[in-house]
Amino acid sequence: MPEAPRKIVHLDADAFFASVEQVLDPSLRGKAIAVGGLDRGIVCSASYEARRLGVRTPMPTALARRICPELIMIPGRHGLYGEFSRRMFEIIHDYTPEIEQCSIDEGYFDLSGRKEPIEEIAGAIRDRIRTTLQLPVSFGMGTNKLVTQIASKLHKPESFCVVPPGSEAMFLYPLSNRWLPGVGEKTGQALDLLGLFKVYHILQASTELLERAVGSYARELRQYAAGIDDRPVVSTIDEPKSYGQQRTFSNDLSDADEVELRLKQMLDQLMVKIRADGKFVKTVTIRVRYPGMEEAQGSESLHEASCVASDFYPLLKALLARVWVKPLPLRMAGVKLSNVCPPSCIEKKLPFFSEAPGSMESRIRLATAVDLLHQNMGDEAIRPARDLLRKKEKRED
Ligand SMILES: [Mg+2]
Incomplete structure (x- = not known):
């Protein structure tokens, strides 16, 4: 039997640095902008509006300004582009671990292990990048690296081009x-x-x-x-760090409050690890499994990353309602926390760390103090009131 054709995708963000700047400052959208040296440097990235007016990369900034007097030049903020890149590849990682990143905004990934048509998965990835990062991205899809790379670049921006097997x-x-x-x-x-x-x-x-x-x-x-290219996609990305836990229940659960409580407990335990690692997380995913092994999952993200479990609590109930739609009990439920970032991602966004009650700083200090108590005096030293209420109910029934 002949081998099934591979399912390779080449992804290339459009005018990446300039697009990130347009995402972060909507007043720049639709305008001729470029990222690069302000006066004596060169243009590293130009918006499509600027390209239409003749700006190219790499081009000396002075020349670009002469060609396009209304050009808005922006100095590069590379840490920020790296963060957008990381998040873009993290989205792809939800669909396949086989990702070969070639540059900050470009890479191949191999979906041969997936049953769905290649356009379907690539379309889902494109939609997620659009909605969560608001970035325009071009996709080339086909059986090898050669044709997919050309397909993504041939019709930029926002190309979505499939080269069917046999037509390379x-x-x-x-x-x-x-x-x-x-x-x-x-x-x-x-x-x-x-x-x-x-x-x-x-x-x-x-x-x-x-x-x-x-x-x-x-x-x-x-x-x-002849369109023949056997070069493999060589994974370059390690599994993005995430924190997860799941529980198979001894009896299937049909009470939503009970499942929510279990999810909160798992979330609490994961957060202890996250604080110990000095990290923050932004996205919570919950996964449920019905008795027939069928599964469903959904994710929500906080506006700002956090390392305090209660910040995620309000998301759990709605997420559970969205994911648990079948009129069946649950055999298993799990929580995953992803979009992990170092404290620097928080400090950059908050003007200062406030000590006021209810501030992020004070909530982290409280949570850390509780972690210490647990470490030194055991889990029973201090418990959330919800656990005590639950114990009391149990005793009563
Ligand atoms: Mg690009």
Whole structure:
């Protein structure tokens, strides 16, 4: 039986740095902006509005300003772009661990292990990147790296281009030789001189002719021209850190309050670890399993990351209602906390750490004090009132 075609996706954010700036400052949307050196530097990233007016990357800023006098130049904030990149790849990681990140805003991922059509999964990823990060991203989908990379770049911005299995050669056929791997400006000119302007010229050329332009690379180049590329997607990303716990109940539970309570207890325990690691988290995911093993899950995120369990409590009830829709009891429930970030992500957003009651600082101090008590005097030293109420109820019935 022939091997099933691979399902490879190439993702490339559009005008990444400029798009992040437009996300963070909506007054920049729809405007010609560029990120780079303000005066003597170069343009690193230009919005599509700026590109339409002739701004290119890399281009000296002075030249860009002459071509486009209304250009708004913004100095780069690389830590911030790194954070957006991390979150973008973390979204992909929910669908496959096989991700090869090539640059801050570009990478391949392999969905061959998934049953769903490639467009369906890539579409779901695109929608999540759009709604959570508001970033425009281009996707190329197909059976190998070569065609997917070209497909994502050919119709930018917001390309969503599938090259169906078997049509790789046809897809490449009319393109310029510059699209093929290993063909830069110099090699491109050498091919042009021999009349090999297009991919189909290369495909039809004799090996001797091709060797005159590219030497020993001729054979490989012809393979690429035929749309053949076996290069694997090599994972470069470790599992993004997340904290999770799940419980299989000794008896299936049908009382929503009881399930919510269990989720809160798991959340509490996870938060102790998160505080011990000095981390903050933003997203909570709950997963439930029915007796027939069928599962459902859903996520919600806080506006600001936190390391205090009670900040997540208000999200649990609504999430549970959204996820537990079947009129069946639950066999298992689990909580995962993701979107982990260091304290610096909080400090940057809050103007200062306030000691006022109810402030993030005071809530963290309270939670840490409780952690210490538990550590030194055991779990019973101090308990949430809800647990005591529950014990009392139990005793009564
Ligand atoms: Mg890009």
